[in-house]
Amino acid sequence: MSGLRAAPTSLSEVVSLFRALRACGxxxxxxxxxxxxxxSMLGKTDLDVLVARxxxxxxxxxxxxxxxxxxxxxxxxxxxGIDSYVGMDAETGTVLHLHLHYRLTxxxxxxxxxxxxxxxxxxxxxxxxxxxxxxxxxxHLELLLLAVRAALKVRTRDRLLERVGRxxxxxxxxxxxxxxxxxxxAAVLRPLGDxxxxxxxxxxxxxxxxxxxPAPSRLVxxxxxxxxxxxxxxxxxxxxxxxxxxxxxxxxxxxxxxxxRLGLLVSTRRLLPTGGVMIAIVGVDGSGKSTLVRELTTxxxxxxxxxxIYFGTGxxxxxxxxxxxxSFARLARRRKPRLASAxxxxxxxxxxxxxxxxxxxxxxxxxxxxxxxxARERESxxxxxxxxxxxxxxxxxxxxxxxxxxxxxxxxxxHWLNDPSWARxxxxxxxxxxxxxxxxxxxxxxxxxxxxxxxxxxxxxxxQPALLERKLRIISELEAHPATQVIDVDATRPFAExxxxxxxxxxxxx
Numbered sequence: 255m256s257g258l259r260a261a262p263t264s265l266s267e268v269v270s271l272f273r274a275l276r277a278c279g280x281x282x283x284x285x286x287x288x289x290x291x292x293x294s295m296l297g298k299t300d301l302d303v304l305v306a307r308x309x310x311x312x313x314x315x316x317x318x319x320x321x322x323x324x325x326x327x328x329x330x331x332x333x334x335g336i337d338s339y340v341g342m343d344a345e346t347g348t349v350l351h352l353h354l355h356y357r358l359t360x361x362x363x364x365x366x367x368x369x370x371x372x373x374x375x376x377x378x379x380x381x382x383x384x385x386x387x388x389x390x391x392x393x394h395l396e397l398l399l400l401a402v403r404a405a406l407k408v409r410t411r412d413r414l415l416e417r418v419g420r421x422x423x424x425x426x427x428x429x430x431x432x433x434x435x436x437x438x439x440a441a442v443l444r445p446l447g448d449x450x451x452x453x454x455x456x457x458x459x460x461x462x463x464x465x466x467x468p469a470p471s472r473l474v475x476x477x478x479x480x481x482x483x484x485x486x487x488x489x490x491x492x493x494x495x496x497x498x499x500x501x502x503x504x505x506x507x508x509x510x511x512x513x514x515r516l517g518l519l520v521s522t523r524r525l526l527p528t529g530g531v532m533i534a535i536v537g538v539d540g541s542g543k544s545t546l547v548r549e550l551t552t553x554x555x556x557x558x559x560x561x562x563i564y565f566g567t568g569x570x571x572x573x574x575x576x577x578x579x580x581s582f583a584r585l586a587r588r589r590k591p592r593l594a595s596a597x598x599x600x601x602x603x604x605x606x607x608x609x610x611x612x613x614x615x616x617x618x619x620x621x622x623x624x625x626x627x628x629a630r631e632r633e634s635x636x637x638x639x640x641x642x643x644x645x646x647x648x649x650x651x652x653x654x655x656x657x658x659x660x661x662x663x664x665x666x667x668x669h670w671l672n673d674p675s676w677a678r679x680x681x682x683x684x685x686x687x688x689x690x691x692x693x694x695x696x697x698x699x700x701x702x703x704x705x706x707x708x709x710x711x712x713x714x715x716x717x718q719p720a721l722l723e724r725k726l727r728i729i730s731e732l733e734a735h736p737a738t739q740v741i742d743v744d745a746t747r748p749f750a751e752x753x754x755x756x757x758x759x760x761x762x763x764x
Contacts, residue, residue, distance in 0.1 A: 265350070267341055267345075271322070272389075273387070280309045282305045283376060285304040286396065287426075289433040291386055297346075301352045302353045304373060304391075306373070306374075322350070323340055328525070330502045330509075331502075340557045359489075362495070367489045367490050369487055369489060370399075370487055372450065394442050401473075402451070408473045408474055408477060431468075438463070443460065452479070525645065529646060530645060530648055532698050533697060534700050535550075535652060535703065540705060542749060543652055543653065550753075553757065554648055561638070564653065573627060622678070656693060667681060669682075698737075701759065702740065704743065743756060
């Protein structure tokens, strides 16, 4: 047995959820996809739980005592009788998605145009899965529901795909069908089917038990047989359902492409009903800011709409005007080798004499234009950030400018605020105004990544030690608005530990 690997244990947050439901007497059952219940207990798939409507108030009390938070589903993706919650397992940082069903609303993709009044039967016949200690649906009723759900989802395009030999149904349906077919008794399934979907449809269902997952053509035949029994449970007329489905599908496709290809502030995932939040990640070079922002965005985007925004002036995404200016700057440095040591890096630090040094008229003009382009970037990104937060999204910023101290994303040209030159004065004030505009965003959470100089230099050996010491001092003295929660994270530890700490802090403010 020493060569066998032990099965991973269920996530403690999921175990706590089902134990609390049972202790409070909430009638529930995990009603579909029980073939991979183990994966759901590990947070790898969604939890689909049917709950008695009369127990909704007790359920709210259970969820409020755990990490689960209600999220707003977009109108084009929402369905009556279904609510969504997200939670997080504190031990592992795994994000959980809980679908709460008060009604059996199911049917076609992008519509779910049927509501079947079988909830009480599901709850009355539920069985206890002793391995997971979770109530699940009776396999006979679950198989019947699987067949109905699959039949109602079949479209003309699925039948065409079948004719050219391409799989039209989701890959996991075959495994789920086989798993349930091995657990049902035809003698028990027949009277249940006769009552709920009619004898004709039941006969067709029984003939499908012996083979693999039914093909779309057989599901269409089954769908036609169940129409008389289910017609009264339609939520929309035939024409209304078709128009609604097409409209939702078109909105989903357009929104996805507008977000991916055009970068528009369009929601495709769930939102926070209490309003969005903003998390700012700050730290010196080598503290892991960009990696942390990227991983946080990927992790949380599974369940909530997230936007990551870069507020720095270094290696992150930059606008076209600044890209052009920096290209000219690199050409100029190649023509003047004696300046190579001062401008060796592609994006020199903004708190060195590289900005505002006044070594030549050409360089001063370039710096003026560079600061104006950076100011426009910051103003545009600040507008995007506050709009995203106000629309219920989670905003995660890489860096966060501050106006009190020059350097480390602070103002580069503070020494020009009272310069005799009107151009220099105006540019310095423009820069300061843009930074102050970002500060007014007032993030809900400020994460300061702390590293030792030795670790920072090990990770970023090109950093000047004197500059690093200054940046470390600025980060330690960084002040935040009283309404902002500030946490200090030891970023010298392994990234997995840092990532988990930040996820816990982020979850506490959602």
